[in-house]
Every structure is written in C-alpha cells, then in structure tokens.
Amino acid sequence: MTEGQLMTESMKFAIATVLTLDTVEKRGVLKNQLLRSATSIGANIREAQYASSRADFIAKLQIALKESNESEYWLELMDKTQSLEHDKSERLIKECRRIRFMLISSINTAKKNA
Numbered sequence: 001m002t003e004g005q006l007m008t009e010s011m012k013f014a015i016a017t018v019l020t021l022d023t024v025e026k027r028g029v030l031k032n033q034l035l036r037s038a039t040s041i042g043a044n045i046r047e048a049q050y051a052s053s054r055a056d057f058i059a060k061l062q063i064a065l066k067e068s069n070e071s072e073y074w075l076e077l078m079d080k081t082q083s084l085e086h087d088k089s090e091r092l093i094k095e096c097r098r099i100r101f102m103l104i105s106s107i108n109t110a111k112k113n114a
Contacts, residue, residue: 005102006103007049009099009102010045013096014038014041014042016095023088024078027083031078033070034075038071041067058107058110062107068100068103
C-alpha cells in the first residue's frame with residue numbers, strides 16, 4: 001500500500017460522496033456531517049505527506065481513520081432513515097471500509113517501522 005494509492009482512493013471516495021449528496025434533497029444536517037467527514041479523510045492523508053515526524057505522520061493517518069469510521073456512521077444513518085438510496089449508501093460504505101482497511105494497514109506498517 002502506497003501513500004499515493006491512499007490519496008487516490010480517498011479523493012475518489014470524496015468525489016463520489018459529494019456527487020451522491022448533490023442528489024439528496026432532505027436531511028441537510030446529515031448531508032453536512034457526511035460531507036465534512038468524507039472529505040476530511042483525504043485532507044488528513046494529504047497532510048500526512050508533510051508530517052514533521054513519524055509520530056506526526058501516524059497521527060494524521062489516525063485522524064483519517066477516525067474520519068472514515070465517522071463517515072460510515074453517517075452513511076449508515078442516512079441509509080436507515082431512507083435519506084439516501086440503499087444501493088448508493090452500500091456502494092459508498094464499501095468504498096469507505098476499503099479505505100479504512102488501507103489506513104489500518106498503513107498505520108500498522110508505520111508503527112512497525114518507527
């Protein structure tokens with residue numbers, strides 16, 4: 001797993017989330033929360049590129065990991081409240097989980113190499 005792959009996948013997830021939310025008319029609070037957390041994943045991965053230390057690098061990836069978990073929560077809530085079509089929420093949840101597993105792997109590798 002490379003940092004570049006994480007950046008690419010998190011950007012694709014953020015774009016897919018933004019475009020999907022553009023089609024949702026109700027539940028503005030849920031949309032805003034999801035938008036913030038989904039776009040924060042990639043932003044924190046990008047910040048990790050210029051981390052001042054290995055510990056800072058790991059900390060930024062851990063924030064991205066937390067944001068991916070939060071994004072999944074909002075997606076599940078939007079699905080259960082029928083704010084988002086089930087097939088759309090399922091697709092985004094799968095993408096989010098894949099990124100989370102990639103982040104866990106990257107964090108574990110960084111900790112091992114520290």
